[in-house]
Amino acid sequence: MITLQWLYVLAGAAFALFSILSALDSTNGKRFGNAAFWGLLAVSFFFGGDLSDFANGILVLLLVGIAGFGLLGRGDPPTTTVAERFGLSDRFGNKLFLPALIIPVTAFAGTILYNYTPLGGSGLFEERWVTLILLGIGVMLALAVCMIWLKPPVLAPVEEGRRLMDSIGWAAVLPQMLAALGAVFALAGVGEVIGQIAGTIIPEGNIFVAVLIYALGMVLFTMIMGNAFAAFPVMAAAIGIPVLVVGFGGNPAIIGAIGMLAGFCGTLMTPMAANFNIVPAALLDLKDQNGVIKMQIGTAIPLLACNIALIYFLAFR
């Protein structure tokens, strides 16, 4: 069976290669910082499952140290110029899209085939990770096609990957770090304390105010945690279930489903949701780290109002 572990080995190999080529890149004044950072990630992907929790913790602290003290630079491996790229784009034409489409198409068609044909019973892939594994397979296929068709220098994919990776820099591990922070918050009982506070400010007998506090609580807590998943159990336990469902007799399915979506409006407005908001700003080379969030606020706020209205008008009929 192909498991998530296989993908981790693939990712480990990619980061190991980034690390080695970083170390050899004399154009980058901070090359050993980059080599150490990507190298530690390679160690995490290869051996993270075998290391003790404490050793993994030390590994994280080393990553933070390298990034926090500005030891990460940006490699600039040789590549084609913009003018050359226009020429190549004309030469290869729209066929250039095909390898790029191999990745999403493999993930899309593969998932559908796997879920709706007898293939799914074969146990070929680890159930929970089918699409992600297929994404990995798509990457390998696309890479093979590119190497055969475009005949680039052998190291070109690693060098180009390293260029993009360096441009993202420390932001690449921020989403994973925030997930880890969420785990520590959960251990310390941060959610319960916030739930208690929210639970004490509800006036009696007013459905609308209760719905409002439930939804705004989801948004605020999601913005703090960067993730609606962390907020939902807390707000459901503090207000959703005891006040809205038990107290006012609301429909639990509506209160649950739309309450979660109110939280998603918060995800659109917080830098803590780094993989959705901060990483793309780095990927697109935006000058303003919050450039993506600023474009989302105009959608998030009216949509939040819709969610509040939907809960109020649908759940208490």
Add this chain to the structure above:
Amino acid sequence: MSDYLVLSGILVVVAGFALKLNPLLVVTLAAFVTGLLAGLDLVEVTSAFGKAFNDNRYISVVWIVLPVIGLLERYGLQQRARALIEGIKGATMGRLLLIYLLFRQITAALGLTSVAGHPQTVRPLVAPMAEAAAEKSHGKLGDAQREKVLGMSAATDNVGLFFGEDIFVAIASILLIQGVFDSYGYELTPLQLSVWAIPTAICAFIIHGSRLLMFDRRLTRGARR
């Protein structure tokens, strides 16, 4: 009162982001402040932090697409994406992103959340296409406008994903809602929950879609001036 001490980690995060300190440092500091105030010792916090980091490695697996994307960019993929849009009559940034929004919502609603995303589709295809389309109607973009067009491309991907995925019955958030209500004695099926994601999905399409088309009009107006 002492319960409230564990909230100091939140203050660290808010202050750290406001002071624009390196976010990795801020997050780590917040984790240690919270853990220590909750009565854990240094080794326990380090271990909890390390374990959670390790359990969440799947989040960072997506970077394996970068070598392919980088290689195709070396051979002119972004330029090709621009040329394609320049050749289509009537293609505007707003309409292009509107179609992408619909595509993202529908595929996410079918459970196909990883088929698109910021590294896979936004950087190599959607963002350069949106920029080319905006330049068609507006002429050369200023820096501030260019940032907005690129930011809107990423924003459209997020909106499409968030407000499509919950229509799919087997997505993590639906299972979480089901689990939470189940522990309080309310038995809900995933389907019961996912149908109630549809009204919000429609609202999201209307709200974000109209913003995209309005953005188009603003760009065109700016060009005439």
